[in-house]
Amino acid sequence: MSSTMLIRTGWKLRAIIKDVKKVAGKDLGAENIFECFKCGLPMEPGKVTVSYLGSSFPVELLKCRQCGLVLITEELALGKMLEVEKTLEDK
Amino acid sequence: MDHKQWREYEERCTQERPPACTAACPVHVDVRSFTAEMKAGNFNRALDIFRKTVPFAGIIGRICDHPCQAACRRGEAGDPVSIAALEKACVEMTSAPPAKITLPPKKDRRVAVAGGGLSGLAAAFDLAGKGYPVVLFEATDRLGGGLWEMPAEVLPRQIILTETAVLEQMGVEIRYQATVGQVISLPELCSEYDAVYLGTGENFKPVPGPEIDQAGRCRLDPVTLATGLNGVFAGGGLRTGPDYSPINSLSDGRRAAISIDRFLQKVSLTAVRENEGPYQTRLFTSTKGVEPLPAVAPGNPAQGYTREEAVLEAGRCLACQCLECVKVCEYLAHFKSYPKKYARDINQNLKIVMGVHGANNLINSCSLCGLCREVCPENFDMAELCRVARAEMFKKGKMPPSAHDFPLRDMAFSNGEQCALTRHQSGHASSSHLFFPGCQLSASAPGHVERAYAYLTGRFAGGVGLMLRCCGAPAEWSGRTGLFAAELQEIRKQWREMGGPRLILACSTCYRMFKSHLPEIEIVSLWEIYDQLGLPEAAGTQKPGLVAIQDACTTRHEKQIHQSVRSILQKLGFKIEELPASRETTECCGYGGLMLFANRKLADDVINRRIRESAAGYVAYCAMCRDNFSARGKKTYHLLDLIYGLADFALPPQKGPGYSQRRENRARLKNKLLKEIWRDQVVQHESAFENIKLIMPAAVSGVMEERLILKEDVQKVIEYAERTGNKIINRNNGHIMACHRPVSVTYWVEYTPQADGFVVHNAYSHRMEVEGNN
Numbered sequence: 001m002s003s004t005m006l007i008r009t010g011w012k013l014r015a016i017i018k019d020v021k022k023v024a025g026k027d028l029g030a031e032n033i034f035e036c037f038k039c040g041l042p043m044e045p046g047k048v049t050v051s052y053l054g055s056s057f058p059v060e061l062l063k064c065r066q067c068g069l070v071l072i073t074e075e076l077a078l079g080k081m082l083e084v085e086k087t088l089e090d091k
Numbered sequence: 092m093d094h095k096q097w098r099e100y101e102e103r104c105t106q107e108r109p110p111a112c113t114a115a116c117p118v119h120v121d122v123r124s125f126t127a128e129m130k131a132g133n134f135n136r137a138l139d140i141f142r143k144t145v146p147f148a149g150i151i152g153r154i155c156d157h158p159c160q161a162a163c164r165r166g167e168a169g170d171p172v173s174i175a176a177l178e179k180a181c182v183e184m185t186s187a188p189p190a191k192i193t194l195p196p197k198k199d200r201r202v203a204v205a206g207g208g209l210s211g212l213a214a215a216f217d218l219a220g221k222g223y224p225v226v227l228f229e230a231t232d233r234l235g236g237g238l239w240e241m242p243a244e245v246l247p248r249q250i251i252l253t254e255t256a257v258l259e260q261m262g263v264e265i266r267y268q269a270t271v272g273q274v275i276s277l278p279e280l281c282s283e284y285d286a287v288y289l290g291t292g293e294n295f296k297p298v299p300g301p302e303i304d305q306a307g308r309c310r311l312d313p314v315t316l317a318t319g320l321n322g323v324f325a326g327g328g329l330r331t332g333p334d335y336s337p338i339n340s341l342s343d344g345r346r347a348a349i350s351i352d353r354f355l356q357k358v359s360l361t362a363v364r365e366n367e368g369p370y371q372t373r374l375f376t377s378t379k380g381v382e383p384l385p386a387v388a389p390g391n392p393a394q395g396y397t398r399e400e401a402v403l404e405a406g407r408c409l410a411c412q413c414l415e416c417v418k419v420c421e422y423l424a425h426f427k428s429y430p431k432k433y434a435r436d437i438n439q440n441l442k443i444v445m446g447v448h449g450a451n452n453l454i455n456s457c458s459l460c461g462l463c464r465e466v467c468p469e470n471f472d473m474a475e476l477c478r479v480a481r482a483e484m485f486k487k488g489k490m491p492p493s494a495h496d497f498p499l500r501d502m503a504f505s506n507g508e509q510c511a512l513t514r515h516q517s518g519h520a521s522s523s524h525l526f527f528p529g530c531q532l533s534a535s536a537p538g539h540v541e542r543a544y545a546y547l548t549g550r551f552a553g554g555v556g557l558m559l560r561c562c563g564a565p566a567e568w569s570g571r572t573g574l575f576a577a578e579l580q581e582i583r584k585q586w587r588e589m590g591g592p593r594l595i596l597a598c599s600t601c602y603r604m605f606k607s608h609l610p611e612i613e614i615v616s617l618w619e620i621y622d623q624l625g626l627p628e629a630a631g632t633q634k635p636g637l638v639a640i641q642d643a644c645t646t647r648h649e650k651q652i653h654q655s656v657r658s659i660l661q662k663l664g665f666k667i668e669e670l671p672a673s674r675e676t677t678e679c680c681g682y683g684g685l686m687l688f689a690n691r692k693l694a695d696d697v698i699n700r701r702i703r704e705s706a707a708g709y710v711a712y713c714a715m716c717r718d719n720f721s722a723r724g725k726k727t728y729h730l731l732d733l734i735y736g737l738a739d740f741a742l743p744p745q746k747g748p749g750y751s752q753r754r755e756n757r758a759r760l761k762n763k764l765l766k767e768i769w770r771d772q773v774v775q776h777e778s779a780f781e782n783i784k785l786i787m788p789a790a791v792s793g794v795m796e797e798r799l800i801l802k803e804d805v806q807k808v809i810e811y812a813e814r815t816g817n818k819i820i821n822r823n824n825g826h827i828m829a830c831h832r833p834v835s836v837t838y839w840v841e842y843t844p845q846a847d848g849f850v851v852h853n854a855y856s857h858r859m860e861v862e863g864n865n
């Protein structure tokens with residue numbers, strides 16, 4: 001099957017991941033309301049690797065700078081993240 | 092299946108076959124598209140369609156002897172469509188100039204055409220169109236032959252002249268007053284030209300020439316129209332004799348042109364020529380329920396149709412197609428095409444190594460119910476295709492994990508220590524029978540399992556054992572071939588250990604699985620037993636009324652089950668309404684094939700369609716049918732509800748238990764039976780998470796149900812978060828957000844501790860792994 005198909009999958013993924021970043025960015029702006037319970041530190045934007053079915057991508061998400069705990073909001077999990085999952089499942 | 096088998100399967104679907112009219116037409120006019128344009132008032136576009144297969148359309152349109160009409164399926168509901176009259180109206184009322192003919196580069200091999208009648212004209216037209224230099228020998232001083240014998244009111248002379256003038260524009264050299272046999276002999280023609288077409292009409296006396304039969308007709312190869320002479324082909328009146336048929340003459344000329352082209356290119360004359368000339372189509376078209384309509388009569392018969400009349404008459408065309416299966420199956424309709432195309436898409440999907448697997452959803456959404464096969468005149472079975480495809484996808488690691496994960500975990504739970512049980516009847520060392528209620532009845536109505544088991548032990552003296560577990564259907568439906576085989580093997584092993592008793596099945600799906608995959612086990616449905624051994628005394632207050640029966644799709648071929656169910660209802664005093672689709676053509680409830688998990692939206696449509704088929708309350712003998720229908724607001728009773736007099740018809744539809752409750756019901760059933768029947772010590776080893784007390788608003792339970800999140804998933808998250816301190820606080824509202832990944836899914840819970848429990852505000856999940864959270 002064609003390499004164009006592959007490229008198209010790649011494109012679609014990249015586009016969605018850009019969106020993931022945007023949504024994550026919105027969370028980031030959520031005026032510092034989240035705090036890591038263990039470390040007592042505010043959750044801050046940071047690089048995180050997410051992966052599924054053998055593909056990995058770096059994204060910016062809210063994270064505890066000390067213990068590394070990451071917040072995935074409902075909006076992200078059921079929106080763009082789900083979309084990426086579906087795209088990868090059909091790859 | 093290999094590629095060839097897929098192709099053969101595709102071919103079974105008749106939907107892409109032409110309608111009867113087109114197949115009967117010797118040149119295969121696309122009548123269905125033609126009438127569609129006529130109906131829409133687009134006469135110009137209709138003419139374009141007509142001209143695509145008909146040269147000299149202005150002539151043929153006025154005089155065609157229309158063998159298509161005798162084949163027209165509209166004839167089964169009123170008169171056949173007046174196709175010829177429509178074509179006449181079209182060519183008379185349209186003045187669009189024919190599309191410009193672009194000729195390919197001239198070839199060097201030359202063709203002689205003898206005779207300027209319709210067949211010769213058509214042969215010359217097609218051969219010139221392919222670039223061959225053509226010389227046409229005409230005995231008289233004008234083209235058209237027999238056309239000139241038509242009444243001028245039918246075929247105005249000017250039309251013959253203008254329509255045939257196209258040949259000169261195409262560079263055909265016409266020699267008038269040139270009778271073959273007089274000005275030039277056949278042998279001379281053969282030596283001067285590379286190929287010859289004889290279209291000289293029935294009066295041709297060739298000396299010496301092709302063989303002539305007793306009727307005076309030229310003896311021809313029926314497929315290629317070749318005469319006995321090398322490179323000489325013939326047709327038209329020479330072939331048909333005195334029964335002059337303009338459209339058959341035209342067709343002969345065109346077919347001979349194909350032969351001549353192949354002859355000159357030195358390729359096979361006979362390969363792939365099956366459907367030239369008239370033939371019978373395989374397209375199935377039902378005219379059931381079509382309101383009969385007579386043909387529109389022209390106000391002035393001599394004039395033919397007016398524009399308005401033609402539009403009306405074209406509107407009677409049925410636009411023949413099959414789609415029998417698509418009409419009855421929401422799934423097939425949902426993907427907006429038909430099985431032939433689906434088979435192509437699935438085959439394609441399986442072949443792709445890298446790239447988008449666009450048909451995954453199509454493959455996983457089928458309920459595997461087999462209704463298509465029942466209604467298809469060619470027994471096309473989408474279920475079989477999807478089953479094969481799923482197994483192959485899984486084998487190749489291409490099965491989307493999200494599609495079947497949940498029901499497979501549910502199956503593992505049913506067959507795990509907490510729920511599975513196999514025992515001889517208490518006080519018996521052997522079993523003549525073994526009751527297998529199935530995991531869904533145990534989940535939906537564990538009380539019924541107890542009741543039925545008590546009934547069975549009371550009726551059979553030889554000991555009735557009990558086996559609580561899942562038959563493995565989710566493994567089969569999800570393409571997990573190996574897992575399914577293992578589940579069957581376990582059942583087989585336990586059944587042997589029980590001494591090979593006869594199995595009594597309460598679930599239709601189990602019945603189907605056992606029948607197809609464990610043929611060594613003798614099975615009988617619980618319904619046959621109730622029917623044969625008599626109904627139990629029931630103390631209920633239920634008043635029988637009218638019910639409609641939802642036959643289970645997995646037992647569509649089990650007539651004895653359909654019969655027993657009806658007989659039981661009659662004995663109970665119910666009046667039965669048969670749904671239009673019942674017994675072998677019954678419809679699935681949306682659970683079959685795991686459609687409910689792979690495509691929820693579609694399953695909802697399937698259910699909504701089914702529950703609207705009658706106003707009567709439904710009675711089902713499958714727990715999933717019952718639960719799915721009542722969950723969408725349809726009063727639906729399980730047959731056991733009625734047998735035990737437990738249905739209250741005054742109540743609104745009773746929703747079945749949710750996913751968490753279903754699991755709990757199965758586990759509790761095992762414990763309860765162990766305690767009460769076998770007097771066993773039940774060791775309850777509680778895991779830490781089970782002590783987490785949840786306070787759950789109804790709205791949250793609903794959301795969790797929809798998102799396939801179990802109570803225990805939430806308990807596990809909270810237990811984990813509270814134990815490890817891995818949680819996040821929302822400073823605005825004090826809620827805690829925490830996640831945990833006990834399986835290949837990460838569950839998130841938003842909660843607040845309250846007294847000795849936890850208020851759950853929300854729960855969601857994702858499958859992606861997030862570094863730092865695992």
Ligand code: SF4
Pocket residue numbers: 103104105106375413414415416417429430431466467468469470471
């Ligand atoms: S019933 Fe369906 S599968 Fe069968 S021929 Fe018709 S369209 Fe094709």
Ligand code: SF4
Pocket residue numbers: 110111112113122123126162163164165172174407408409410411
């Ligand atoms: S109803 Fe229409 S499509 Fe069907 S056979 Fe008649 S003309 Fe053809």
Ligand SMILES: [Zn+2]
Pocket residue numbers: 036037038039040041064065066067068069
């Ligand atoms: Zn931390």
